[in-house]
Every structure is written in structure tokens, then in C-alpha cells.
Amino acid sequence: MYGVWIHTVANIGCVMAGQQDLRLTPQRRAVLEVLRTAHDHPTAAEVYARVRAVAPGIGAATVYRALGLLVRAGYALELSLGNGVAARYDANVARHDHAVCDRCGRAADIDLPVPAELVNALSRRTGFAITGYDLQFRGLCPACQTNGPR
Amino acid sequence: MYGVWIHTVANIGCVMAGQQDLRLTPQRRAVLEVLRTAHDHPTAAEVYARVRAVAPGIGAATVYRALGLLVRAGYALELSLGNGVAARYDANVARHDHAVCDRCGRAADIDLPVPAELVNALSRRTGFAITGYDLQFRGLCPACQTNGPR
DNA sequence: CCATAGTATGAGAACGAGTCTCACTATCTC
DNA sequence: GAGATAGTGAGACTCGTTCTCATACTATGG
Known part of the structure; x- marks a missing residue:
């Protein structure tokens, strides 16, 4: 399901201290976009569902990979809120x-x-x-x- | 594997505020004992392994049930330390x-x-x-x- | 002592979140 | 264009945990 994407791949510039360059593929951009527009700390599964609504072809592995990368690159926070099992994500990195x-x-x-x-x-x-x-x-x-x- | 146990079942007296009576079966006693002698915040899986060392016949479900009961009855704390997935337990309830x-x-x-x-x-x-x-x-x-x- | 009701147990199936693998596809550099 | 490198999607897999159910124990009242 590569075809549906608009392939404008670019690196995210180093905007904030602690954030590293990361190739911003359409899939990763979609994940980041979902995270940035969400104000409710979605779980990875919720992020996956929302990304799928925008980009039906995307796979779970890609979303989980993207979340991990975004967290490690400093574009998102992983919250371990302790209730239930699922990690939650937050694009507010302050x-x-x-x-x-x-x-x-x-x-x-x-x-x-x-x-x-x-x-x-x-x-x-x-x-x-x-x-x-x-x-x-x-x-x-x-x-x-x-x-x-x- | 009921037979190996010494069946001295008694209720735990209401020792501290917030703790409720709980039938202290040999299995639950073993779990509580492991928790109380451990000073390293074991995960549920680790508790299970240690309890099995003392009581080889015990089942995972029993250990998980016992942990849940002990937490709800106020005899242990469940820590969500956020690293990895496994919950950790602590018999220090202060x-x-x-x-x-x-x-x-x-x-x-x-x-x-x-x-x-x-x-x-x-x-x-x-x-x-x-x-x-x-x-x-x-x-x-x-x-x-x-x-x-x- | 026995019957009966209620509770606890152990084995294993099932579950959900997350990861790994692998063939395939894009992109980058020459 | 021709590699080389990186990213993707599908699905199998792992792992921690919970559920189910038949069986075993305990408490209580005759």
C-alpha cells in the first residue's frame, strides 16, 4: 500500500534541543500529525486506529516503530501512566x-x-x-x- | 497439587488501617512471604518464579490472583514503574x-x-x-x- | 460424622500489547 | 540506470496477564 502516499520525504530540521534528525516519511508524518492534533494522550493502539483512518494501508509495526522513533528523537513523550497496560503518547515534549x-x-x-x-x-x-x-x-x-x- | 501444603488456613487480622480480612491460604501466605522477604520490588513473573521455588505446584493464575488480592486488601503495593511492561510489587505499604x-x-x-x-x-x-x-x-x-x- | 454450600486452586486456553522477520518498495549516491 | 541503504506492511510470534472450568478444600448445620 505504498501508492496512496504523497512521497515528500524530508528530514525534520533540528528545531529543539534534544531532538535529532529523523527522516520524515509520509507514515511518520501521519503518526506525528495524529499525535500533535490529539489532546488526549492516546495509547499506541489509539494512535494506530487514528492513523489508519487517515492512511488505511499503514501497518501496526510501522506505527509502533514510528512512535518509538519519535520518542527517541524527542518529538513525543511516552507516558507510563500505570493504569492498564498500554503506554500513552504525548506530543507536548515540554x-x-x-x-x-x-x-x-x-x-x-x-x-x-x-x-x-x-x-x-x-x-x-x-x-x-x-x-x-x-x-x-x-x-x-x-x-x-x-x-x-x- | 493440594496435598503438599500444610493446611493452616486463617484470616489475617486487621492490623493496619485500610487492610481488610483475607483468607490466608498456604498459597497466599507463600506469595506474601516472598513479597515480604524480597527487598527488590520483584515483577509478578519474578514473584511467581520465587513462589514456585518454595511451592512447585502453584499455578500462575493463583499467584496473579493472590497478588491482586493482597494489593486490594492493602498488604502490598503495585508499582507501575513504567519501564518495560511488567508491574512490580512491594510489601512496604507505607x-x-x-x-x-x-x-x-x-x-x-x-x-x-x-x-x-x-x-x-x-x-x-x-x-x-x-x-x-x-x-x-x-x-x-x-x-x-x-x-x-x- | 455426613451433606452441602461456598471458596480457592491448577492447568491450560485465550487475550492484548508490542516486537520480530522477511519480502518488497522507496530513496539516495554514484 | 545500478547498487546500497532505509522504510514499509503483513503476519507470525513473544510475553505478561486474565479467564475458564473441573477439581479440591473449608466451613457450617444438622
Whole structure:
């Protein structure tokens, strides 16, 4: 199913620190586009479904590969929100955290920096070379609260 | 393989707040014992392997069921440390966080309370009814640092 | 002691997410 | 154009986990 694509392959320029060049094939562009227009932290399976809606011929392996590449190249974040099994993706690569709904798994972005001095103290205490952190809050999202107890 | 067990079934008394009564069958006791003697946050698969070493006849379903029950009854925590796919378990049910090694997946316990007022502010801002949080630091553990870059 | 109801177990099938393989197709460089 | 290299799609496969079901155990009331 190569034929349906408009073959304008180009590299993504190095726009932000930490992002590396990556050949932007139509498939990868579609995945990135889905990620950028989604504001709901889709799972890989959801990304796959949405990409298929735009580009029916694309294969699962390609989508998973593209997601991995985009994450490694710094164009997306992989969230391990811990509920269920599926990883979720986020094209907002600025440092931010998430509030995760225990019921429906939805995640809301939040911004809450942890003081750097605290990270340093921690690094000294544990011996870990700390490169980053993930802060997740759990609870019920507004929708699930109004829907009442399960 | 029922026969090999010493059938001393009793309920776990209600020792801590949040823990509920649970029939402590030999199998469940074995799982809990493995969890309590492990200080390395084993994955469910690792728990299964260790329990099998003590009780060769036990089935995977039983171990997974027991882990789920122990978590729901408040005797263990399920950690979603985000690396790889497997959940990890921890018999230390006091609130604490983890530093996770990016290379080997090992997790170290850390203790770093997030101020309650901050949680409240967040709750107001996102509309979430926040019930808890997970803070994970990432980096390289001392062992993986000395082993040099991969 | 026995009958019966309820609960727990083990084996293995089934499931879902994700990865691997391989033949094929595009693209790049000469 | 002719390689060389990289990317793709289909489908088989792996792995962690859950489900199903027949069987075994335990508790309770005669």
C-alpha cells in the first residue's frame, strides 16, 4: 500500500534541543500529525486506529516503530501512566506532569516543577544519577465524578 | 497439587488501617512471604518464579490472583514503574516513592512527601478528586553507572 | 460424622500489547 | 540506470496477564 502516499520525504530540521534528525516519511508524518492534533494522550493502539483512518494501508509495526522513533528523537513523550497496560503518547515534549483518572484512564496535563535542589539531595542519598522524574497524580476526573460510583 | 501444603488456613487480622480480612491460604501466605522477604520490588513473573521455588505446584493464575488480592486488601503495593511492561510489587505499604534505573529496571525506595497544600491546589485547578500520587525518579543506579555506557 | 454450600486452586486456553522477520518498495549516491 | 541503504506492511510470534472450568478444600448445620 505504498501508492496512496504523497512521497515528500524530508528530514525534520533540528528545531529543539534534544531532538535529532529523523527522516520524515509520509507514515511518520501521519503518526506525528495524529499525535500533535490529539489532546488526549492516546495509547499506541489509539494512535494506530487514528492513523489508519487517515492512511488505511499503514501497518501496526510501522506505527509502533514510528512512535518509538519519535520518542527517541524527542518529538513525543511516552507516558507510563500505570493504569492498564498500554503506554500513552504525548506530543507536548515540554516538561510537565499528569493527573490520571483511576476510572477511565484519561490524563490531564499539569505543571508542577520539583525543586532542583531536592533532586540533587536525592541523587546524593540514593547514588542514582538522576536524569528525570515522573510525577503522576491519581484520582477521579470530573466526568467520572459526576457519573457517580461504579 | 493440594496435598503438599500444610493446611493452616486463617484470616489475617486487621492490623493496619485500610487492610481488610483475607483468607490466608498456604498459597497466599507463600506469595506474601516472598513479597515480604524480597527487598527488590520483584515483577509478578519474578514473584511467581520465587513462589514456585518454595511451592512447585502453584499455578500462575493463583499467584496473579493472590497478588491482586493482597494489593486490594492493602498488604502490598503495585508499582507501575513504567519501564518495560511488567508491574512490580512491594510489601512496604507505607507511602514512599521510587528511583528507577533506566538500564536494569531496579527500583530504590525513597521518601519525599509532596506538600498537601500543593495537592489541594492541583485538585482545584484540574477538577480531579485526587486520591494519591506517584513520584518516580529516573536515572542510572550505582551498579549501572560503574558498568559504563552500554 | 455426613451433606452441602461456598471458596480457592491448577492447568491450560485465550487475550492484548508490542516486537520480530522477511519480502518488497522507496530513496539516495554514484 | 545500478547498487546500497532505509522504510514499509503483513503476519507470525513473544510475553505478561486474565479467564475458564473441573477439581479440591473449608466451613457450617444438622
